[in-house]
Amino acid sequence: MSLLITGGTVVGPSGSYPADVLVEGEKIAALFVPGGGPDGVETVDATGKYVIPGGIDAHTHMELPFGGTNASDTFDTGTRAAAFGGTTTIIDFAVQRTGEVVQDGLAAWHAKAEGNCHVDYAFHMILGGVDDDSLKAMDQLVTDEGISSFKLFMAYPGVFYSDDGQILRAMQKARDNGAMIMMHAENGIAIDVLVQQALSRGETDPVHHGLTRPEAMEAEATHRAIRLAEVAQDCPLYIVHLSASQALEQVAAARDAGRNVFAETCPQYLYLTLEDQLGAPGFEGAKWVCSTPLRSGKEHHHRDLWKGLRSNDLAIVSTDHCPFCFKDQKELGLGDFSKIPNGIGGVEHRVDLVYQGVVDGKLSLERWVETISTTPARMFGLYPRKGVIAPGSDADIVLYDPAGRTRISAETHHMNMDHSAYEGYEIAGKVDTVISRGTVVVAGGAYHGRKGHGRYLPRGLSSYLV
Ligand SMILES: [Zn+2]
Numbered sequence: 001m002s003l004l005i006t007g008g009t010v011v012g013p014s015g016s017y018p019a020d021v022l023v024e025g026e027k028i029a030a031l032f033v034p035g036g037g038p039d040g041v042e043t044v045d046a047t048g049k050y051v052i053p054g055g056i057d058a059h060t061h062m063e064l065p066f067g068g069t070n071a072s073d074t075f076d077t078g079t080r081a082a083a084f085g086g087t088t089t090i091i092d093f094a095v096q097r098t099g100e101v102v103q104d105g106l107a108a109w110h111a112k113a114e115g116n117c118h119v120d121y122a123f124h125m126i127l128g129g130v131d132d133d134s135l136k137a138m139d140q141l142v143t144d145e146g147i148s149s150f151k152l153f154m155a156y157p158g159v160f161y162s163d164d165g166q167i168l169r170a171m172q173k174a175r176d177n178g179a180m181i182m183m184h185a186e187n188g189i190a191i192d193v194l195v196q197q198a199l200s201r202g203e204t205d206p207v208h209h210g211l212t213r214p215e216a217m218e219a220e221a222t223h224r225a226i227r228l229a230e231v232a233q234d235c236p237l238y239i240v241h242l243s244a245s246q247a248l249e250q251v252a253a254a255r256d257a258g259r260n261v262f263a264e265t266c267p268q269y270l271y272l273t274l275e276d277q278l279g280a281p282g283f284e285g286a287k288w289v290c291s292t293p294l295r296s297g298k299e300h301h302h303r304d305l306w307k308g309l310r311s312n313d314l315a316i317v318s319t320d321h322c323p324f325c326f327k328d329q330k331e332l333g334l335g336d337f338s339k340i341p342n343g344i345g346g347v348e349h350r351v352d353l354v355y356q357g358v359v360d361g362k363l364s365l366e367r368w369v370e371t372i373s374t375t376p377a378r379m380f381g382l383y384p385r386k387g388v389i390a391p392g393s394d395a396d397i398v399l400y401d402p403a404g405r406t407r408i409s410a411e412t413h414h415m416n417m418d419h420s421a422y423e424g425y426e427i428a429g430k431v432d433t434v435i436s437r438g439t440v441v442v443a444g445g446a447y448h449g450r451k452g453h454g455r456y457l458p459r460g461l462s463s464y465l466v
């Protein structure tokens with residue numbers, strides 16, 4: 001089946017220009033000057049709209065077991081919500097629990113996802129225990145399973161935590177096999193002391209989740225990760241969910257020195273604050289408990305993170321989508337903030353929330369597309385299959401209407417959550433049509449996709465390695 005997208009403005013990292021896009025089957029077949037496409041083909045009118053590569057959310061946690069419960073979106077509900085929001089690929093984190101065989105953890109994730117996804121999906125691997133076996137497994141995953149990135153935690157002692165020696169060993173392995181080490185950079189050992197001290201003072205409200213995870217602990221861990229990667233002969237390092245200015249300074253300094261260091265941030269760190277959301281009265285703030293935490297609005301984190309996105313010290317905006325319902329899930333932490341499941345749901349709103357930065361003059365149109373699609377594809381070995389409107393690439397295409405409006409609300413969103421982290425937010429733009437591998441899955445506000453359409457994407461190595 002062929003489809004001709006006419007009258008739109010194609011946007012990519014290198015610029016925007018009017019063009020008609022021909023889709024044949026699952027692929028983009030050709031681009032034409034406006035009106036230059038073939039006759040007798042079904043057309044989609046994109047007049048007045050941006051034609052962009054489908055969003056790639058490089059950081060999601062569907063059905064993640066955490067804090068005695070499971071993230072509330074399944075691969076079914078979460079990828080459907082992603083499609084509604086213009087995201088046509090997710091990279092989720094498969095988990096090796098401590099003591100588990102890495103390949104078994106991966107198999108469990110395949111079992112959750114297979115046949116259930118509405119859009120294409122790939123996996124990173126969380127290593128819950130670095131030892132001789134898991135180091136060997138890293139090679140096998142890179143070579144045979146299409147998994148070229150591994151997440152380690154400097155936080156969560158006793159759960160996912162790796163000590164510096166384990167981190168160094170995994171980095172050395174990654175240096176050898178070309179994989180990317182993704183780091184949750186917070187000093188979890190010191191943070192746990194602060195948490196216990198706060199609780200013993202009777203400080204139990206959600207805001208203390210943020211106050212016990214000060215930015216110095218993120219900056220310190222970010223610095224330490226960068227230096228460990230240096231010792232591992234410049235192993236490629238990707239700092240996840242960066243939220244604090246001081247941590248960004250560490251990344252910027254490493255990049256200025258020419259190091260293989262990259263970072264992402266998330267919409268919650270670009271819009272929300274410790275005071276306004278996490279510090280909401282009573283237990284309300286539990287909705288915004290996530291790690292790294294929301295930062296103080298009295299400092300300049302938002303401004304600095306937008307600047308980092310412009311300057312490429314922050315390469316990508318991902319969501320760290322890890323939703324929990326307020327009722328029964330977030331409520332597990334009533335009377336003890338340390339028992340609130342960590343996570344915010346946002347997979348549906350990332351494309352819109354970053355676009356709002358374009359409207360606000362904080363980001364160029366081209367940089368918007370780069371941070372939500374092209375760079376994630378390149379960073380994680382999916383380019384040029386994904387992340388670009390070009391002949392031969394998968395026909396994952398979003399028509400974005402700059403004249404539309406999006407109002408974010410739990411009433412209307414498609415994520416399996418009983419609240420929204422962005423309730424009442426108005427975006428001056430709207431996802432109009434979403435195409436996944438040549439199939440129109442969202443059009444006119446209606447859903448035309450199906451569970452099982454999404455395929456597993458084995459990934460290659462990062463395009464950014466030197
Ligand atoms: Zn993390």
Ligand SMILES: [Zn+2]
Binds near residue numbers: 059061320322
């Ligand atoms: Zn995460």
